[in-house]
Amino acid sequence: MIRVGFAVAVLTMAFLSASCSNLATVSDVSIPRLLTPVANAGFDDLIKQLQPFTEMQSLRSWSVYIRFLDAESAQRYREAEAILVLKRPDKIRLVVQIPVVKTKLAEMVSEANRFKVAIYPSDYRRFLIGANDGDYSKWREMLGDKGKSALVSARPFHFTDSLMMRPLNFNDQKYHYSIEEALIEEPDIRQTAKKGARIIRSFYVITESELSAVSSAPSIVRRKFWFDRTNQNRFSRQQVFDRQGVLITEVDYSDYKKLNASMTDLWPGVVIVKRIHDGYSARLTFSEERFEVNPDLPETAFLLENTENLPQTDLDKKN
Structure with a gap:
């Protein structure tokens, strides 16, 4: 009887050992691994590495390709061409246009906490004026579907700190x-x-x-x-x-x-x-x-007037 019990115990241990061995060799690539090698730095x-962004005094690019993505309307705009101009402390001009034919889609300028946005061929042609620190979410809600547009939501100062960072x-x-x-x-x-x-x-x-x-x-x-x-x-x-x-x-x-x-x-x-x-x-x-x-830029580079006589909206004025 003792021999039978001993044999059963041996078989059980062998089975468990085989099972543990199988468990130990299962491959699962979904288990995340640290990507190596990693570099050290002080x-x-x-x-x-931030100095090119913080010490730059001005920038001008005549050929930037820009693509807007709308999260609210789940729309991906076709890639457009843009002209981008920046100057410290906070001046920016962005011209968005159709490639090749150069038809303007939008123009934006910002300086001293004020912005102007001209929206051309679209469902919402408009010349917008507002403050950089203003909250215009309720105004966008009033527009309905027209407010769910990247061109309506975009502000020039959104790009300023991205490219011309404030010094540390x-x-x-x-x-x-x-x-x-x-x-x-x-x-x-x-x-x-x-x-x-x-x-x-x-x-x-x-x-x-x-x-x-x-x-x-x-x-x-x-x-x-x-x-x-x-x-x-x-x-x-x-x-x-x-x-x-x-x-x-x-x-x-x-x-x-x-x-x-x-x-x-x-x-x-x-x-x-x-x-x-x-x-x-x-x-x-x-x-x-x-x-x-760091090109020399005239002050006129950051002027934007409503030359197309678009419907104008001052977002800080109560209707």
Whole structure:
């Protein structure tokens, strides 16, 4: 009887051992793995990558391809051509037009917290005037389906900080900077990846916080700068927050290249500006054609008048 019990025990152990062996060798590519190698960098080295954006005084690109995406109406606009002009501290002009024929779709300017937007051939022809810090969400709701348009939602200043960043405030005691690692899980889109494979990508994140004037109040996160450790610590994302901590703008940067033979710094060939709460995003693709950094720009470059006699709406005036 003892021998029978012993035999049963041996068989049971053998079965469990085989089962555990099978469990241990099951392959699951959906289990995320850290993408390697990852690069190391110090705070100062990362900050240097922001200098082309923070030290630039002006920019002019005669050939930017832009594509708007509407989240609310689930529409993807055809790619248009644009002329983009920027000058510190906060001047911007964006002209959106149909490629080849150069028919204008929209023009936008912004300066000193005021903007003007001219919308040409569309369901909503209009000349809009407003404040950069104004909340016009209720006005857009009143427009119904016409308000669910990227051209209606887009504002020129949405692109200003994306390309011509405000300098960092190292000499202002009310600003604080910190650095940390962030690990983001995402699908593995490499050509050699198996179907369903996932990876974990490592980033350095520098956070800019503004200290409150009231000692008992929390500090406010104003900006975050992301650097991809799997791509030589390349600056890859900027996040901008309002004073309530709401993420108002997220910008992705990729495809760095020399867009001008005289440039010493690389510039992102693709910039994606996301305005999630405004229901749209825009993809800007820069080409090597007539891309100028720090050109001399006349003040007239940022003037926009209602020369087409479009119906005009001052968004700050009560009807």
